[in-house]
Amino acid sequence: MKPLVIGLGQCSLDILGQVDNYPELDEKAELNSLLVQGGGPVATALVTLSRLGVPVAMAGAVGDDDFGRQIREGLIQENVDCTYLMQSAQSSSQVAFVSVDAQGHRNIFWHRGTAHPVFSERLPGLLSDSVRILHLDGLHLDPAIAAAKLARRQAVTTVLDGGTLRPGSEELLPFIDHLVVSEKFARQFIGRDDPEAAIQGLLGYGAVEVTVTMGRSGSLSMGKGLSPILQPAFAVGAIDTTGCGDVFHGGYVYGLLQNWPLERTLRFAAACAALKARALGGRTAIPTLPEVESFLSSQDEQQTPEVIG
Ligand SMILES: Nc1ncnc2c1ncn2[C@@H]1O[C@H](COP(=O)(O)OP(=O)(O)OP(=O)(O)O)[C@@H](O)[C@H]1O
Ligand SMILES: [Mg+2]
Structure with a gap:
């Protein structure tokens, strides 16, 4: 089937381990479980x-x-x-070591690759x-x-998907219709929390909608002619939040393809x-469409987006 969405950006190999407590410097910690799996913001959004x-x-x-x-x-x-996934000669791939603690927090050590x-x-x-949609993460700025x-x-x-504001990132922003950035990107951009x-x-660069995702605090979105929307995170007893942002982007792009109102897209x-x-x-646990639909229908009214102001 011909693609409806093209993603251009990072794909990595993630080596993930679950640890009870982070070790002190020069100490060891045993990993309770170990998993090797593909990752990367654009790649995981596409898998979603x-x-x-x-x-x-x-x-x-x-x-x-x-x-x-x-x-x-x-x-x-x-x-x-993967027709457009190139293999560069004599070069290394992006790799990430991810440690996940008992509360589902993750620390990532990553190598960009050459x-x-x-x-x-x-x-x-x-x-x-x-x-219909081009999804970018902007690490490789020139092709993006x-x-x-x-x-x-x-x-x-x-x-x-704006994860980190890097030198030159602003050059890409005028060509973006939907900007969904991390709290870190937002902080770097404005210089405060x-x-x-x-x-x-960020709306000044011309995007129709801008969203900041804030981990377990949910997301805040604003757009032309829209009141700000605070979408809470759903409480699930998280085991591992690695890739939550990437998967959020996948769901967001899905909403765009359906031409849903922003509120519905954010909830999805x-x-x-x-x-x-x-x-x-x-x-591992990226859902199928029936899983998302049945999850959403099981949620109570409190989880509908809060329109501020
Ligand atoms: N602990 C959690 N429980 C439920 N939902 C979560 C949790 N953490 C994150 N989310 C959901 O995922 C969205 C994106 O998370 P987050 O803001 O951490 O992305 P990110 O900073 O881009 O992280 P990454 O790119 O590493 O996945 C949040 O807005 C929220 O909806
Ligand atoms: Mg992210």
Whole structure:
């Protein structure tokens, strides 16, 4: 099936371990369980969409190492089209060590890898007629900007997962329609802990909607002509929050494809992210569409979005 969504960005191999307590410096800690699984913001958002039944394709790069082979295999197993996933010669893949504590908090140590996507010649083929949404994370800034500019010309909607504000990130922002950023990105952007002020500033770049995700505190969204929306996180007794943001983005893009009002999209995205947190690994517990629907219908009225002001 031709892809409706193309993701251009990071794909990694995650090595995850559950630990009771973090060790002091120079100490050891035994891992209760260990899991090796594909990860990365764009890649895991695409896996989410695929589980929800959306045809998707991944553009990015892996190294010519065993990690790269595992990353590709993991995506193919999830029905993610990897035609545009390049393998760079003599380069390394992105890898992350993730430690998860008894409360579901995760610490990530990651290696960027040296594989870097280059799309100068292949770019026009990337956004084929079927593609409605381009999902980016902006780590590889030049190809992201080139793809986002092309998307604008072809009326393809662009979504950015802003995890960390890096030098040059602002150059990408004018080409983004839906900006969904982490608390860290918002803090870096505005210089203080003030998601609402960050959103106001970010809206100045032209996005129709800007959301800041705030972990277990939920998310805050604002858009042109909309009152601010606070979507609480669903209480699930999280085992592992690795990839909650990535899966939230997958759910958000799903809502865009359905042309849902923002409130419904945010509630759906929060449900996807909460369900993901039920098990170790960024992808293990990503839900199917019937699972999200039955979860949402089981929730009480308190979980409907709070419209502020
Ligand atoms: N403990 C939790 N329980 C339920 N839902 C959660 C929890 N943590 C996060 N979420 C959901 O996931 C969304 C995104 O989480 P978060 O803000 O941590 O993303 P992030 O900072 O991009 O993290 P990452 O990219 O590492 O996954 C939140 O808005 C919330 O809906
Ligand atoms: Mg994130």
